[in-house]
Amino acid sequence: MSFPALLTDLYQLTMAQAYFELDMHETAVFELFVRKLPGTRRFLVAAGLEQVIDYIEQLRFTSEDIEFLSALGTFRAPFLRYLQSVRFTGSVHAMAEGTPFFTDEPIIRVTGPILEAQLLESRILNIAHFQSLIASKAARCVLAAGGRRLVDFGLRRAHEADAGILAARAAYLAGFDATATVESGRRFGIALSGTLAHSFIEAHDSEEQAFRNFVKASSGATTLLVDTYDTERAVQRVIDIERELAPRDAVHRVQAIRIDSGDLAAQARSARRMLDAAHRGDLKIVLSGGLDEHSIEALVRDGVPVDIFGVGTSLDTSSDVPALDMAYKLQEYAGKPRRKQSVGKATWPGAKQVYRQRDDARRAALDRICLADEPAGGEPLLREVLRAGKRLAPLPTLSEIRDYCRREVVALPPDLHRLEAGDSAYPVQISDAVRKLAAGFDAALGSGRRGRPICPGEQRARKNRDC
Amino acid sequence: MSFPALLTDLYQLTMAQAYFELDMHETAVFELFVRKLPGTRRFLVAAGLEQVIDYIEQLRFTSEDIEFLSALGTFRAPFLRYLQSVRFTGSVHAMAEGTPFFTDEPIIRVTGPILEAQLLESRILNIAHFQSLIASKAARCVLAAGGRRLVDFGLRRAHEADAGILAARAAYLAGFDATATVESGRRFGIALSGTLAHSFIEAHDSEEQAFRNFVKASSGATTLLVDTYDTERAVQRVIDIERELAPRDAVHRVQAIRIDSGDLAAQARSARRMLDAAHRGDLKIVLSGGLDEHSIEALVRDGVPVDIFGVGTSLDTSSDVPALDMAYKLQEYAGKPRRKQSVGKATWPGAKQVYRQRDDARRAALDRICLADEPAGGEPLLREVLRAGKRLAPLPTLSEIRDYCRREVVALPPDLHRLEAGDSAYPVQISDAVRKLAAGFDAALGSGRRGRPICPGEQRARKNRDC
Numbered sequence: 001m002s003f004p005a006l007l008t009d010l011y012q013l014t015m016a017q018a019y020f021e022l023d024m025h026e027t028a029v030f031e032l033f034v035r036k037l038p039g040t041r042r043f044l045v046a047a048g049l050e051q052v053i054d055y056i057e058q059l060r061f062t063s064e065d066i067e068f069l070s071a072l073g074t075f076r077a078p079f080l081r082y083l084q085s086v087r088f089t090g091s092v093h094a095m096a097e098g099t100p101f102f103t104d105e106p107i108i109r110v111t112g113p114i115l116e117a118q119l120l121e122s123r124i125l126n127i128a129h130f131q132s133l134i135a136s137k138a139a140r141c142v143l144a145a146g147g148r149r150l151v152d153f154g155l156r157r158a159h160e161a162d163a164g165i166l167a168a169r170a171a172y173l174a175g176f177d178a179t180a181t182v183e184s185g186r187r188f189g190i191a192l193s194g195t196l197a198h199s200f201i202e203a204h205d206s207e208e209q210a211f212r213n214f215v216k217a218s219s220g221a222t223t224l225l226v227d228t229y230d231t232e233r234a235v236q237r238v239i240d241i242e243r244e245l246a247p248r249d250a251v252h253r254v255q256a257i258r259i260d261s262g263d264l265a266a267q268a269r270s271a272r273r274m275l276d277a278a279h280r281g282d283l284k285i286v287l288s289g290g291l292d293e294h295s296i297e298a299l300v301r302d303g304v305p306v307d308i309f310g311v312g313t314s315l316d317t318s319s320d321v322p323a324l325d326m327a328y329k330l331q332e333y334a335g336k337p338r339r340k341q342s343v344g345k346a347t348w349p350g351a352k353q354v355y356r357q358r359d360d361a362r363r364a365a366l367d368r369i370c371l372a373d374e375p376a377g378g379e380p381l382l383r384e385v386l387r388a389g390k391r392l393a394p395l396p397t398l399s400e401i402r403d404y405c406r407r408e409v410v411a412l413p414p415d416l417h418r419l420e421a422g423d424s425a426y427p428v429q430i431s432d433a434v435r436k437l438a439a440g441f442d443a444a445l446g447s448g449r450r451g452r453p454i455c456p457g458e459q460r461a462r463k464n465r466d467c
Numbered sequence: 468m469s470f471p472a473l474l475t476d477l478y479q480l481t482m483a484q485a486y487f488e489l490d491m492h493e494t495a496v497f498e499l500f501v502r503k504l505p506g507t508r509r510f511l512v513a514a515g516l517e518q519v520i521d522y523i524e525q526l527r528f529t530s531e532d533i534e535f536l537s538a539l540g541t542f543r544a545p546f547l548r549y550l551q552s553v554r555f556t557g558s559v560h561a562m563a564e565g566t567p568f569f570t571d572e573p574i575i576r577v578t579g580p581i582l583e584a585q586l587l588e589s590r591i592l593n594i595a596h597f598q599s600l601i602a603s604k605a606a607r608c609v610l611a612a613g614g615r616r617l618v619d620f621g622l623r624r625a626h627e628a629d630a631g632i633l634a635a636r637a638a639y640l641a642g643f644d645a646t647a648t649v650e651s652g653r654r655f656g657i658a659l660s661g662t663l664a665h666s667f668i669e670a671h672d673s674e675e676q677a678f679r680n681f682v683k684a685s686s687g688a689t690t691l692l693v694d695t696y697d698t699e700r701a702v703q704r705v706i707d708i709e710r711e712l713a714p715r716d717a718v719h720r721v722q723a724i725r726i727d728s729g730d731l732a733a734q735a736r737s738a739r740r741m742l743d744a745a746h747r748g749d750l751k752i753v754l755s756g757g758l759d760e761h762s763i764e765a766l767v768r769d770g771v772p773v774d775i776f777g778v779g780t781s782l783d784t785s786s787d788v789p790a791l792d793m794a795y796k797l798q799e800y801a802g803k804p805r806r807k808q809s810v811g812k813a814t815w816p817g818a819k820q821v822y823r824q825r826d827d828a829r830r831a832a833l834d835r836i837c838l839a840d841e842p843a844g845g846e847p848l849l850r851e852v853l854r855a856g857k858r859l860a861p862l863p864t865l866s867e868i869r870d871y872c873r874r875e876v877v878a879l880p881p882d883l884h885r886l887e888a889g890d891s892a893y894p895v896q897i898s899d900a901v902r903k904l905a906a907g908f909d910a911a912l913g914s915g916r917r918g919r920p921i922c923p924g925e926q927r928a929r930k931n932r933d934c
Binding site (some may be wrong): 019068198202215218260336340344467 | 471474475476477478479480481484485486488489492495497509516535536539540541542543581585588589590592593594596597600620621624625626627628629630631632633636639647648649650652653659660661662663665666667669670671672680681683684685686687694695696697727728729756780784785786789790793795797800801803806807808809811812822900912
């Protein structure tokens with residue numbers, strides 16, 4: 001990946017200039033968190049940390065960047081000179097990729113001179129938001145598929161190149177088995193999957209000729225697409241071709257059929273019956289075409305014979321929830337707590353840690369959001385990964401993250417494994433020390449907004465609620 | 468932009484190998500179109516052609532690409548040697564960027580040797596789908612804003628880097644005025660906008676000090692954010708600071724205030740009253756925070772005093788419709804029509820042209836989808852833009868596209884300017900010649916799917932409908 005420094009919002013640079021000119025260089029603490037889980041997400045999965053750390057380590061303004069900024073007329077020479085050599089010199093604490101997380105829990109905490117830490121906001125959000133969004137969606141597909149294989153087919157309707165490439169990574173770490181996106185296979189070592197499209201069949205004057213030709217031209221086992229014209233006729237053709245080939249050809253074989261349209265359940269059942277009757281129980285069935293976690297769950301629940309699901313648009317765009325309410329907020333500056341009091345957007349101040357408590361079966365039972373320096377029990381979820389601008393140790397490999405994610409999702413309370421909408425039952429407590437810090441801040445500022453205590457999640461309609 | 472050749476689905480390459488080994492090199496025609504407009508889109512806006520053409524002209528497999536493919540074990544040496552020198556040698560016809568389009572209308576038609584034209588599928592879709600998606604969403608915001616300025620704020624929750632960069636382009640061509648994304652300003656010459664975030668206010672011990680500091684450190688007119696703690700108090704502070712500065716300082720001025728949370732209408736009204744009472748009618752009001760075309764329309768309809776809208780997540784993710792049912796389908800091969808008959812995914816065969824007929828006021832009245840070589844009336848919307856692999860002429864500039872798009876959207880029937888869901892009333896006719904070609908194809912293949920005529924848009928539930 002490349003990380004252009006100008007891939008940011010203009011205000012990060014105007015603020016940076018102000019901090020520079022005002023000589024404000026004290027330490028700031030920013031935290032990245034989700035304000036509220038979408039109704040249809042009972043948990044989210046943290047992802048994208050590796051690219052966030054790459055970005056932070058590589059952040060540089062080139063001379064072309066500086067020239068462009070200079071031409072805008074908004075920035076003055078001393079600041080632009082400073083910008084040319086600016087590096088991030090602070091530290092980052094973060095949840096490991098693959099960790100399930102909840103409302104208000106910081107997943108990344110950035111500590112450093114305010115100018116440097118502020119500069120990172122737009123791109124950190126842009127990276128971590130997208131991969132967490134997709135990993136959270138993918139984890140639901142994995143739960144729905146009940147052990148059947150899942151393949152990412154989403155490149156074509158992913159939101160441009162990077163989304164296609166990184167959706168494959170996020171889906172894989174949350175338990176997908178493969179992707180059709182070749183570039184993702186190259187960059188991340190993810191297994192690749194894919195054989196032919198309808199156009200190959202249509203380019204031939206008959207489906208039978210198309211099947212024979214594709215098997216002949218393939219090296220190794222292949223998957224044939226059977227829904228271009230008439231699925232049952234196509235399945236019969238596959239059986240006939242295989243019967244002819246079987247004794248003579250160990251290399252050119254059909255390993256699976258794919259159905260991509262129409263009534264997937266009915267076609268899969270009929271195909272399975274035909275294949276089994278022809279003693280081809282080994283031939284697998286791939287289903288695709290507008291699938292999401294709900295249709296996958298229904299197919300599995302109804303006992304439809306299916307071995308592999310291809311999931312495209314709904315996965316790569318997280319189509320039911322295409323964005324999370326994720327924010328990167330200042331929580332401390334110059335040793336003092338800071339918070340936003342805006343209606344519906346208030347935040348918990350202070351540098352924080354999340355402790356996960358487990359029951360005897362090591363199942364997650366309770367999270368507590370505490371101050372970072374508060375003595376607290378349980379397992380701290382944020383660990384220092386970068387100090388003085390450099391990563392402390394290599395991050396886990398993608399396959400380590402995938403194993404960890406699978407274990408952690410399984411270890412959630414079973415109620416959180418359900419797909420339908422509903423308030424998450426998972427308890428997240430805010431420690432007394434955090435609440436006290438918020439109250440103290442409000443008092444110091446002039447006793448809160450018109451004297452009322454301000455708490456995150458406050459809405460206009462329930463503005464008198466205590467927190 | 469860079470265009471890695473491996474940013475494609477694996478099956479494009481396995482099919483290419485099959486075409487290569489089978490010596491199938493005849494001319495294919497593929498078309499890119501949307502199968503069905505989403506209920507909440509009465510029209511779509513074509514966008515992304517410039518990046519599609521860049522991609523086609525620049526498509527190259529590097530030796531690293533070939534090495535990676537070779538290591539997969541799926542591809543044989545003669546094909547890989549061929550791939551290393553493959554270029555697209557065919558032609559492209561396309562609707563100009565900014566053209567409103569409808570169901571079944573091809574917006575890009577690719578003609579060339581089947582292997583080359585097939586290879587382009589995934590990335591052409593990936594590029595044109597995203598920008599058309601965002602331009603279509605942006606056009607709705609522009610209609611809603613009734614002439615007020617619109618700024619793209621969406622980078623942070625756009626789906627990774629490219630989506631953020633290109634959403635700004637697509638929004639601008641559909642009528643947005645500026646973006647906060649600096650990289651988009653650099654690449655596309657789009658005006659930039661942005662001043663400060665809540666964190667700047669919070670980093671100060673008082674809001675008043677923050678305002679004074681920001682105005683002091685800014686060069687030129689600035690926008691102050693007034694909703695961090697208490698909007699009315701903040702507006703009063705802005706008025707007081709401005710009053711002090713006014714006689715002495717022509718450079719450091721506040722030009723606008725921004726409100727980003729809570730009840731935007733009530734706060735904007737109260738702010739406007741306070742500003743006007745202080746004789747600061749010139750000071751503009753910017754509203755942002757979770758806006759989309761519906762909330763913009765409501766604010767405008769209710770006469771809320773607002774000059775500029777900042778639109779973020781809903782724009783950059785097209786949150787209500789995060790994907791279009793866009794496809795790239797084989798319509799002709801070796802001079803013969805081709806079509807997919809799959810339930811719900813059948814296509815109209817043949818190389819096609821779209822003619823737009825206008826009424827006396829030059830308002831769009833009717834589109835006809837005809838065969839490309841059929842004599843037909845009206846204005847042909849697809850023009851040849853690339854021949855023998857090279858663009859024929861420079862494409863329009865972004866600002867030319869923007870002017871054209873604005874004219875064309877205004878020239879749509881007024882009913883199409885409404886934002887609420889509803890079947891588009893715009894008439895799109897399929898020519899008799901296209902219908903005849905489809906019927907002839909079905910007959911030749913064995914009289915359609917079990918003897919029924921197949922028409923695009925056919926659903927399981929209405930499978931006996933004629934078309």
